[in-house]
Amino acid sequence: MLDQAMKQQLQSYLSNLKSDVQLRLSLDDSETGSKLAALAADIASLSQRISVVRDDSHSERKPLMLVENLEKGTAIGFAGLPMGHEFTSLVLALLHSGGHPIKLEPETIEQIAALDAELQVEIFISLSCQNCPEVVQAFNMMAAINPLVSVTMIDGAAFQDEVKSRDILAVPSVFVNGELFGQGRMSLAEILGKVDSGAAEKQAVKLNQQAPFEVLVVGGGPAGSSAAIYAARKGVRTGVVADRFGGQVQYTMAIENFISVKATTGPKLVASLEEHVKDYGVEIITEQRAANIVGAEESGDGYIHVELESGAVLRARSVITSTGARWREMKVPGEQEYRNKGVAYCPHCDGPLFKGKRTAVIGGGNSGIEAAIDLAGIVEHVTVLEFADTLRADQVLIDKANATANIEIITLAQTTRVLGDGTRVTGLEYKDRSSGELHQLALAGIFVQIGLVPNSEWLKQSKVALSERGEIEVDAHGATSLAGVFAAGDVTTVPYKQIIIAMGEGAKASLGAFDYLIRTPVPAEQTEAA
Incomplete structure (x- = not known):
């Protein structure tokens, strides 16, 4: 699963383990399950302090790997294959579970250790999301410090049915004790401010x-x-x-x-x-x-x-x-109602959630055309809507977009309304600025890239x-x-x-x-x- 260079580097990191770590696997017959088993075996081969046990009855969500410290009673879960941006999250989970010092201020560690309520945390991510690891790693550190906090990272691409049933259209999406806690990038300080009711007041007194x-x-x-x-x-x-x-x-x-x-x-x-x-x-x-x-x-x-x-x-x-x-917003009916329910502003983060679906990008500048090109490799079709009569992107990007079969570019298009079924986006309405005619596009996602405020x-x-x-x-x-x-x-x-x-x-x-x-x-x- 891991190449030789990665194994050597990981072995060097794992030499810092001070206590035993157990990898508990709950697997299914999927390709992801096989890869997760291979990953766990590779990791265990690099340190005598790491063991692997298989327990398919442990969890209904499979494939799943728990990084456990049995002595402290802590567990950090990875549902799906924690590679891509999340491989670092896995490595840190191993180190922190194995007693390697966590790089936090002593007062922050004390604040986490003092949390006295049970927190069952589920974090839906995409492996291409550059903001997800910060959220995953923040909660993972909390779980490594306080056994009352249990965390599971869930790869949305591997658990599409669960993503659909929970109407998750933006990552990271964090659920705590079954309730939506937040979406998007969150720092550890922000998370603690929400779970520790007195944190904000204490911080204000300190700053004064x-x-x-x-x-x-x-x-x-x-x-x-x-x-x-x-x-x-x-x-x-x-x-x-x-x-x-x-x-x-x-x-x-x-x-x-x-x-x-x-x-x-x-x-x-x-x-x-x-x-x-x-x-x-x-x-x-x-x-x-x-x-x-x-x-x-x-x-x-x-x-x-x-x-x-x-x-x-x-x-x-x-x-x-x-x-x-x-990011500048479109300021049209439906945009706020369907924000994070199909209306998105980060194609790198949320694009994988629209795999095989029809999407639109609003804006024909560099960011808009770059977004369309990135999305084209994931989604079924991308329609770029540009308000002006010409695109504003660099010519090299325009040429690449024009050469991509599943990208369509419409100029002189003014978005007038986001359409939805009350739960998620179903399309958008736009006006042809040359004829004044209104048109509708059936879509699952709308990525807004129209500049800054x-x-x-x-x-x-x-x-x-x-x-x-x-x-x-x-x-x-x-x-x-x-x-x-x-x-x-x-x-x-x-x-x-x-x-x-x-x-x-x-x-x-x-x-x-x-x-x-x-x-x-x-x-x-x-x-x-x-």
Whole structure:
């Protein structure tokens, strides 16, 4: 099942096991079941601490492999074949179940260990989903720490009947104790915030006690990461506050224009960015959303105040906002009703759930045509609907799409309505902009790829000037209209929303902020404390 190179690498990892691990198999006669048995045998051959037992009566869901620590009473399940993006999840489950230290803060481990309610977690994934492993690994760590938490990763492609019966049309989809817990990417902190009722209040109290930052970056994408690194290199106290680290780039699979790196993926780039930021001792605060910003002249203590939705307030001498942008919605009837029920925004994540079905992509730019090409290898047919009379994608992508038999491109098409049966998408309605005629397409899935909207709503009550499109207006130094507040990346008026441009703008805004700091007196409170 595993090639020799992979076996050698895995054997090196498994040498870190400190306690015995049992692989309990419940198998059927499927090809996936045979492959899972072969995988378990390969793993067991690499460490004397790993054993395999077969117990087909253990579970009704087959094929299934449980990674168990019998002494601690923990179990982590994999229904289907955990390869692709989920192979790392399996390796970590083996290590953590075998006593290898879990890389979490001690207080986080204590919080998980203190959970006193039984949590039966089912995570439906697709093996091509780049966001699913983060969710799987977060719950798996919880299960390895606390035996009251049991987790099963379920490959949706291998359990189509269950996917259909539960109306799962987006991954990851997480069920806890039989009830839908959440869909899409979730961090461990976000999960704990939902299962531990007092976590949010405790975090807010802790944040309110924070000492002021010299530079506080709001947003953790490429622009924010660059800004934080440049600030920290100046030797000033730097923090990053974000809903989640990584931003929109987390959902980008193919990155081939990042200078000096021939090819990478969004998740890999985000992991490298986070590691780089942490190397400089930057304090990263996640699972917090900014709600407002108050200038130093208005705050009463000489600091800029960043108010968070949790009720906490962070103080800083300067602020760099790099909150990025999000996928633009169609704003048509039915879109919200059928969101995650056939209306999707990530073809890489959710595409496998529409295997053999008819789908549509809304938007004829690079992201839209790339999505159509990716989907074409999975689904029965893809219809691309473009509002304009010509596609906006690069010609090389257009040529590839035109050469793909199951891709149809319709221009001058305005989507007017998402159709459904109350449970899931059944099609869409569009208007031919040249004739005015309405047409309907029978579809199972609709992938929306029509650009970005700046994440600037939280600034509308502030004195930070926004453009008509909601973008933050900045000058040549990245400064905004509010003293001490700078901005960078896709949330600003700077043209060309590209990763490398966002990084450059983040560095520039950080240098602008540092120049502001050295020319601005330190608030009296800090001077007296010193």
